[in-house]
Amino acid sequence: MGDHTAISWAHHTMNPWVGCMKVSDGCKHCYAEEMVTRLMKKPHLWGPAATHRRERTSVANWQRAVRWNAEAERRGVARRVFAASLADVFEDHPDCNAARPDFWDLVRRTPYLQWQILTKRPEHIREMLPNDWGTHGWANVWLGTSIESMDVASRADHLCEVPAVVRFVSYEPALGPLDDLDLGGIDWVICGGESGPKYRAMSLDWAHTMRRKCAEAGVAFFFKQSSAPRTEMGIMLDGEIVRAYPAPLSINWDGSAQSPSGAPTLDPAVRAAYAARVAEDANDANATARFASIAQGTMDL
Ligand code: SF4
Numbered sequence: 001m002g003d004h005t006a007i008s009w010a011h012h013t014m015n016p017w018v019g020c021m022k023v024s025d026g027c028k029h030c031y032a033e034e035m036v037t038r039l040m041k042k043p044h045l046w047g048p049a050a051t052h053r054r055e056r057t058s059v060a061n062w063q064r065a066v067r068w069n070a071e072a073e074r075r076g077v078a079r080r081v082f083a084a085s086l087a088d089v090f091e092d093h094p095d096c097n098a099a100r101p102d103f104w105d106l107v108r109r110t111p112y113l114q115w116q117i118l119t120k121r122p123e124h125i126r127e128m129l130p131n132d133w134g135t136h137g138w139a140n141v142w143l144g145t146s147i148e149s150m151d152v153a154s155r156a157d158h159l160c161e162v163p164a165v166v167r168f169v170s171y172e173p174a175l176g177p178l179d180d181l182d183l184g185g186i187d188w189v190i191c192g193g194e195s196g197p198k199y200r201a202m203s204l205d206w207a208h209t210m211r212r213k214c215a216e217a218g219v220a221f222f223f224k225q226s227s228a229p230r231t232e233m234g235i236m237l238d239g240e241i242v243r244a245y246p247a248p249l250s251i252n253w254d255g256s257a258q259s260p261s262g263a264p265t266l267d268p269a270v271r272a273a274y275a276a277r278v279a280e281d282a283n284d285a286n287a288t289a290r291f292a293s294i295a296q297g298t299m300d301l
Pocket of ligand 1: 020021022023024026027030031032033085086087088120
């Protein structure tokens with residue numbers, strides 16, 4: 001297992017457990033299902049709770065996050081960790097529910113990591129958050145939901161019911177226009193066409209419209225790629241790489257502290273690491289070399 005991730009907007013991927021089941025059209029060509037059921041030979045982990053299990057990953061896998069945190073602290077630059085690529089943190093399944101408190105404990109103990117938790121089940125977020133989530137959310141957790149078409153646009157409403165220092169929408173795989181999506185309460189949109197041999201075509205008009213909507217609403221916009229046979233193909237939009245990141249609540253783009261009432265209080269060293277992350281991201285608009293190395297990296301389990 002490598003420490004790099006194929007997900008271009010994160011530095012690492014962490015799967016606290018493995019297994020899921022399809023919930024909407026965006027899941028049709030789920031690479032995780034293919035990986036778990038066919039490559040890992042674990043078909044018993046993909047399907048409904050009544051007949052299928054979820055499997056917690058190894059202690060060594062969980063400890064990698066602790067190591068990433070230590071490295072980020074030593075370097076003084078926070079790192080982004082995507083959770084989870086082979087599961088859904090907010091799935092209502094007994095095996096997930098049993099492991100989730102330990103996952104929150106890990107997240108609590110790794111303040112130098114910016115955890116990006118993406119779900120297709122945002123209606124469960126509120127009931128599955130830890131008791132000390134607070135009125136603005138934990139400083140190191142970004143919450144996101146996938147919205148592939150207007151058919152599932154209500155996921156944004158569920159997401160916005162929950163406080164978070166960053167709320168984001170993954171418009172990937174883009175399967176239809178999101179022209180009528182309300183971006184109120186959203187801080188970041190990742191937009192991308194489907195990738196893989198059976199990819200469904202995306203119109204770049206959808207990306208253009210979303211980019212404009214984000215600009216009008218003050219939302220950071222990240223264009224991952226066009227629809228294509230493989231990941232990281234067609235990463236240019238209108239001849240440029242457009243990959244912006246949000247600044248988490250409590251950190252301004254210049255690295256100074258924001259102090260909205262009740263915002264999470266950050267240890268000065270953690271705040272400095274967040275600020276360094278934000279500064280690196282702000283200067284990262286043309287990081288072709290980094291994206292190329294990501295594309296060659298191995299995916300974390
Ligand atoms: S929710 Fe995510 S991991 Fe689960 S089947 Fe759908 S795309 Fe795959």
